Amino acid sequence: MLDSPPPLPPQAGRRPSLEGLAGPQQGALPPTQDMVSGIVERGAFIDERLAEFQRILPDLSPQLDDLRTRLRAVLSQAINQQAQGAPPPDNQAAQLMGMLGGGAAT
Structure with a gap:
C-alpha cells in the first residue's frame, strides 16, 4: 500500500523559519512561499510514487x-502562479486528480 503524503506542520499562528535554508535569518515565510513549498512537497511525493510504480x-x-511529465508541467504552472501572487485556477485540482485517475479533468 502506498504511504500517504506527510502531513503539513500545524500553522498555529506562526510561519516556518527560514533558518537553515540560507543560514540563520530572522523572519517568516510569506504565505505565497508556504503555498509554493506545499506544492513542491506534494509534487515530490507523487513523483516518487510514480517512480516506484x-x-x-x-x-x-x-x-x-x-504522466510524470504532465504532472511536472501542471506543478510548474501552479508554482509560477503562486510565485506571482495569483490564486490557483479552480480547475487545477481537477487537472491533477484527472491525471492520477481520481476524477475527470476539466
Missing part, C-alpha cells in the same frame, strides 16, 4: 513517464 511495473513505463 515504474520500477514495479516496467511494462507501464512509457505511460508513467508521460
Whole structure:
C-alpha cells in the first residue's frame, strides 16, 4: 500500500523559519512561499510514487513517464502562479486528480 503524503506542520499562528535554508535569518515565510513549498512537497511525493510504480511495473513505463511529465508541467504552472501572487485556477485540482485517475479533468 502506498504511504500517504506527510502531513503539513500545524500553522498555529506562526510561519516556518527560514533558518537553515540560507543560514540563520530572522523572519517568516510569506504565505505565497508556504503555498509554493506545499506544492513542491506534494509534487515530490507523487513523483516518487510514480517512480516506484515504474520500477514495479516496467511494462507501464512509457505511460508513467508521460504522466510524470504532465504532472511536472501542471506543478510548474501552479508554482509560477503562486510565485506571482495569483490564486490557483479552480480547475487545477481537477487537472491533477484527472491525471492520477481520481476524477475527470476539466
